[in-house]
Amino acid sequence: MINIREILDGLYPDKTGEDLISILEKEGFLETVKKSEIQLNELILNQSDYVKKYGMIPIGALIANQLTVVNTKLKDLSNAKRQELEHLLSDITFKQFELLADHIRLKKKELFEQIAFALEKTCEYHNYDKHQLLDYLRIDSILSFKASMKSGERLKVNLSSMPYLEWNGDPKLFTDFMSIFKERGLATSNSSIFKLFKKQNTPLEIQLNVLKADLILQFFQYLKLNKLVSIIPKGSIYDVLMVHVLDFEKDFLKYQTPKARMNVLKNSHSKWNENQQLILKWTKGIV
Numbered sequence: 596m597i598n599i600r601e602i603l604d605g606l607y608p609d610k611t612g613e614d615l616i617s618i619l620e621k622e623g624f625l626e627t628v629k630k631s632e633i634q635l636n637e638l639i640l641n642q643s644d645y646v647k648k649y650g651m652i653p654i655g656a657l658i659a660n661q662l663t664v665v666n667t668k669l670k671d672l673s674n675a676k677r678q679e680l681e682h683l684l685s686d687i688t689f690k691q692f693e694l695l696a697d698h699i700r701l702k703k704k705e706l707f708e709q710i711a712f713a714l715e716k717t718c719e720y721h722n723y724d725k726h727q728l729l730d731y732l733r734i735d736s737i738l739s740f741k742a743s744m745k746s747g748e749r750l751k752v753n754l755s756s757m758p759y760l761e762w763n764g765d766p767k768l769f770t771d772f773m774s775i776f777k778e779r780g781l782a783t784s785n786s787s788i789f790k791l792f793k794k795q796n797t798p799l800e801i802q803l804n805v806l807k808a809d810l811i812l813q814f815f816q817y818l819k820l821n822k823l824v825s826i827i828p829k830g831s832i833y834d835v836l837m838v839h840v841l842d843f844e845k846d847f848l849k850y851q852t853p854k855a856r857m858n859v860l861k862n863s864h865s866k867w868n869e870n871q872q873l874i875l876k877w878t879k880g881i882v
Contacts, residue, residue: 596639597694599632599687606686615683622680623668628687631661635691639698652699654706655713661688662717678862689849757798758835760791761825768881772823775877780804781811791839794827799839805846809860812847813870814877816857821882 604612619625634657638645642652665684669677692710696703717723762769773789776782787801803811818824819832826832833853837843848856861867 596698597632597635597691599628602687602690602694606690618680618683622672622676624665624680624684627661627664627668628684631688631691634661635695639695642700646700652701654695654699654709658710658713659717662714662723663721666721666723682859682863686849757795758830758838759794759827760832760835761827762792762823763825764823764881772878772881779873779877781807781814791835795839801840803840803847805842808847809866810870810873812857813860813867814874817871817874817878821878823878823882 600612600616603615606612606615616625619628638652638654638657645652669680672680692707696706699706701709762772764772773785776788777785782788782801782803787799790799791801815832815836819826824832826835831853833848836847840847844850851859
């Protein structure tokens with residue numbers, strides 16, 4: 596079932612559920628979020644009755660109503676406050692959709708297609724920005740991801756060109772660099788990260804700390820931008836991570852493209868700057 600408090604408790608590593616409840620309550624969104632929880636859980640519990648009575652599960656109507664209520668409230672906020680709430684509400688809603696998919700008797704692709712259709716038509720009717728909304732909620736990315744990959748299936752790559760990383764820094768500092776991952780809680784061991792810097796024949800299935808997913812994304816981007824690492828064969832650093840890190844698309848990219856996900860992170864200015872200071876501290880003497 597869907598529990599909003601559990602969602603909030605696990606949403607961000609740097610904010611507690613109480614912190615997020617305070618933000619939602621202060622801006623008048625807590626009641627709306629709680630109502631959506633009640634309605635979605637009723638839908639899950641009574642889905643068989645809905646199918647018998649209507650021949651369908653009325654997900655679209657519920658989602659459309661929720662979108663209208665939220666956007667009506669958002670339009671009265673300042674730009675900065677609206678952007679902060681949009682990111683928070685989109686993360687909550689995305690998590691609700693994930694949980695709904697686990698409990699509803701529909702194929703996940705069909706469920707997300709229904710949600711996308713309801714959102715699109717509601718946007719057209721109310722003249723909302725459809726493309727921005729679908730990007731925030733990762734709907735298009737989820738659909739393309741589900742269409743191209745079965746649940747749990749790893750990214751298929753040409754084994755002869757399995758991507759890996761190459762260290763460009765001082766060879767004497769490579770051990771110091773490797774120690775960052777375990778000491779800072781990014782990975783459970785340095786040995787798995789070490790293998791990222793060697794050519795492989797199969798995906799490594801590395802387990803990184805999903806509670807620090809945003810920080811890890813920013814850290815790898817920093818390494819690439821400062822030319823501390825290269826990608827072999829030439830490509831994006833995210834190509835390497837998508838191949839070798841478990842559930843990278845779901846837990847780290849949130850089913851967004853790397854560019855879209857990094858834009859979301861950069862828009863959270865205070866957290867981005869805080870993470871940047873941590874990364875500069877970690878890499879002092881290495882860069």
